[in-house]
Structures are given as structure tokens and as C-alpha cells.
Amino acid sequence: MSRFVRQSYYRHVYGQPSKREMCFDNIKVSASAWDTNLAAANPKFLSVNYQASGGGAFLVVPLTHTGKLPDLYPLCRAHTAPVLDTSFSPFSDTLIASSGEDGKIVLTHIDEDRLTAALRLEKPEVNDLEPVLRLSGHVRKAGHVKWHPVAENVLASTSLEVKIWDVEKAACVVELPQQPDMVGSMSFNWTGTLLATTCKDKKLRIYDLRSGELTSMADSHTGIKGSRVEWMGRLDRICTTGFSKFSDRQVFVWNSGDISKGPIKQLTIDTSSGTLMPFWSDNDILFLAGKGDGNVRYYEYEADELHYLTEYKSSEPQRGMCWLPRRALNTQDCEIARAYKVTNNLVEPISFIVPRKSDSFQADIYPPALSGKPALSSSDFFAGKTAEPILVSLDNLSETAAPPIKSSLYASTPVVPGSGAVSPALPPSEPPAPRSISRAPSPVSTKHDPLPSSSPAIEQPPVSHQPPPSSIVAPSVDAHPEQRSSSSSADVDQLTKENQELKDELAEKDCVIRNLELQLEKFKTNQMKIIELSKNSLN
Structure with a gap:
């Protein structure tokens, strides 16, 4: 055994779980068996796939509100089947995309005032969040959805195929070739020009x-269970997790420039049955959270080696997990990462902390973080332009350049990503002609203009009320303009009043439905208790 210990800033990192009152309690987490994280987080909100009857739903709660949530709380019920995945826009904290078993991709604007009001009321009213845009294009279930890391309003979704959407035009611009089975996981590279996927x-x-072309393909994990993929930040390395043919849990590291040669690093973890969820931190740390167990292992990447740091252990198994963007971390406590662990009805924050006593900013453990500002527009991206993400210093959130990649991270000379400048436009392949809309949802507003119904790829949420044809008057010469103006104003007032009455009636009906759901759950719980008591009495 070596007499020397490898130097590392993160050798003593430990996981600090939150107290019960600082967790998010009374959340009915989805019972779907689909391999997903079940949750997503940004600097303001946490979303969780919700177990709802009569369709699919997810819940969004402000990070500042912890504790037990009320039984009646606003949901987003935009899907007709269970929600499988959610993803917050990296450039708008109030925009979230969701995908579901109904094959739809739904964009929802988060009304923070509505959520806050529901949390403050003693008897909260159900006023569910309303979607602003629906995208249709997948024949089978849409398993995953992810926003582009550099370009604004560019979204990827998966099923048997992967579709790249231009949200500004509400159209699919690029469709990648269909795969033999469901896509199990996807991950963008640093500049968002490449996409890695795993499949069954x-x-x-x-x-x-x-171009939508397949650039490379390789045999991955040989086990029958699903695998996951995670691009390792600015590096040209890819991490995958999966199972061997003997059901050992594995981690592979690949050189993205030539995956046909196989993984450059293979690591066997254990023989547990739960999927390993990989999460990469720009501190060059790889976190591995196992589904079905309460452990989170973390490794430091250097010279194409994964150096084991330590392991966070807990007795409560996790069903899913998501991670907070680094720009929202608490640097005063030397927090380098924060996870949100999903259990059956609870979401628990876990802070990973470097033990230091200094109150000043620790620049050596905080490399620049993603800023939350787009470097490209969607039109620039699809025109062939390339740019690196905009980074900020976690000391004062000022924009800064990315530090050079340390040569010690590679065993051999890496393929260094391009500079941060925007490259000249390249001649792109001819995408399908996008259908334009009158207004782009950037920023998204609940007053989103309705899209033409002629396109089969777009479905709009139902409009609660439309003015009758008689109220739409063609331009003409009117002998009594003042009378017409007063009549139009009266019509608008009447329609506004009717619209508000319909919204109030809908909220009341939602409350009745949610109460019935709660009563049904109590009935099922009592029924299970009766069965257990009967079995015990017979024994």
C-alpha cells in the first residue's frame, strides 16, 4: 500500500441531510415504473411527478416553503396519462417542460403567486397551473425531456426516436433516426452540438x-436492465451506468471522440438491483445515486481514473433524485452540491459540504458555474452557430471565462472544446420548414397566442371561452361610432365577467375532485389494514 495519500480538495466531503421540518412532506410521488429521476429543481422551484387519478400531473413547490404540504394544492394536470419526466428551462425559472405516457410534450408557466397563495390559506383552493403550449409528435410514450444547455427555446424529447423542438416556432426541426427500442437516457455535450443516448x-x-446524423455507435453494458448516460461537462468524456450480464452494477467512461474502441475506464460497483443515477459536477466529481438504496457514492475524475472519495449512507431508500444548479449553492457553508432525494411521500434536501472554517469565499473549490443566460437563440443554433455556455463566478455572480482544462484530467492528450466565441454559421442540412406563430413564448406568458389548428403536430390547451362570431365586426363605415364603441366595451365587460365565473366554477369542481381522491386513498388504506388484521387474527 502506498505511503502517500492523493491530494484532493474534496477528500473529506460529507453529506448533510436536512431536518424533517426542512424537507418537503405529504407529496404523493408517482408510482410509475419508468426509469426517471421523478423530480427536477432550479434555484426557485422543485417539481415532482405526482400520483394522480384520471390523468397525469406533476407538482411544483417553491424551495423556500418546506414542511408538510396541504392536501389540496395546485397541480399541473396537462397530460391524459402519467407524467414521466420534467425539466426546468435553464434560462427561465418559471418555465417547465413535461413529458408523459400520452406522448405529449407540455410547456407550463409557473405562477408563483398562485402557489404562494395556496400555501398561505388555511383552507386552500385548488387553482391548478395551466399549460401554455402542447407539442405532439411521439406515437408512443415520451419518456424524457431536456432543455438545450446553450440555446434558448430548444428542447429535446425522447420516445423510440429523439425530436429536437424549436419552441419559438412550436415545431420539430430535427428528428433523429428511430431506434430499435425506447430511448432510456440522453445527455448533451458542453456546447449542445452533440447528443448521447442509451437504448434497451x-x-x-x-x-x-x-444534421440529425448518427456520428458513432458502440456496444455498451451487456445487462438486460436499462442504462444511463451523462456527459462529463467540458470534457470530451462520457459516463454511462448499467449492468453486466451477471447483474453487476457498472460505470463506464468513454472517449466521445471514438467510442468504437470501447470504454477507457470500467468500474464495478456492487450487485444491487437498482439503477445507478449518474450526476456530474463541474468540480470534476461524479455522483452515483442508486435507486432502491439510500447510498450516494462520489468519485473525483483525474487522468481517466475515477478516484473514490467516500459515500453518503442512509437507511431510507431513494426512488429518485435531482440536483440543484450550482449557481444556487450556499457558498458560505462551503456547499459544493445539493441533492433532493425522493422517497415515497417525502423529498429530502442533502447538502454535500467541504469542511472548512474560513468565512471568505473559497475560490479553489468553486469553479465558474452556468449563468442561466443563453449564449444563442434557437434560430442561431439551427443556422449552424456554436457557442460555449455563459459562466459566472460564484463569488459575485459576475460573468467570467471558463478556466483551462487541466491536463491531469486525461491520461492522454484530450480533444479540447472550442473557444467561447461564437463560430461562423455553417451550412446546415435542410430541416423541415418550421411553422411560424405570432408570438414566441420567451418569456412564456399565460396570454400565449393560440396557434393555428391546421398543423397536426401542435395541440393547444382548451380555451375557456371564445367570443361569439357576432362580436367580431368587420371594418366598415359606421354612422354611429360612439354607440358602437360603448356596445363593444359592454361586450368585453360581459365576457370578462363570464370568464371569471367559469374559472371559479372550475376551481370549485377541482376541490371536489381532489377531496374525493383523498377519501378514496383513505378507504384503500383502511381496507389494507383490515386485510392485515384479518390475517393476523387467523394466525
């Missing part, structure tokens, strides 16, 4: 997003 056919694939 045990293949790892890398696609060029502008």
Missing part, C-alpha cells in the same frame, strides 16, 4: 444535432 438494445449512440 444495449447500444451507446452519439448524434450530430444540426
